[in-house]
Amino acid sequence: MPHPPTEPESPQNPLYERYASREMARLWTAGHRFRQWRQLWIALAEVESEMGLPISGEQIAALRRAAPKIDLERVAELERRTRHGWRANHGNRKAAPDGRRESA
Numbered sequence: 001m002p003h004p005p006t007e008p009e010s011p012q013n014p015l016y017e018r019y020a021s022r023e024m025a026r027l028w029t030a031g032h033r034f035r036q037w038r039q040l041w042i043a044l045a046e047v048e049s050e051m052g053l054p055i056s057g058e059q060i061a062a063l064r065r066a067a068p069k070i071d072l073e074r075v076a077e078l079e080r081r082t083r084h085g086w087r088a089n090h091g092n093r094k095a096a097p098d099g100r101r102e103s104a
Helices: 022-026 030-050 057-066 072-082 085-091
Strands: 093-095 101-103
Touching: 030 057, 030 072
Parallel strands: none
Antiparallel strands: 093 101
């Protein structure tokens, strides 16, 4: 049975219904994509810190804590407005108590 494209965990590729296994289809979901982007952000921050950029261990820890907190409905709303997936995920953030921005 096809999944409507508005479901956050539905693959966003219409060919998955015919040709993809369940595991392969999961790779194309919005949730999986945004979780992978968050992991990429963490890895990038770690490498930048190792290279001497002013990124503290606490900032990296804040990224790790925030990584699983993805509001897919908010991301979908921002993606509809901006027509841009990365921008929607990036815009799905709230200010952390210390002034840094932390995803939520």
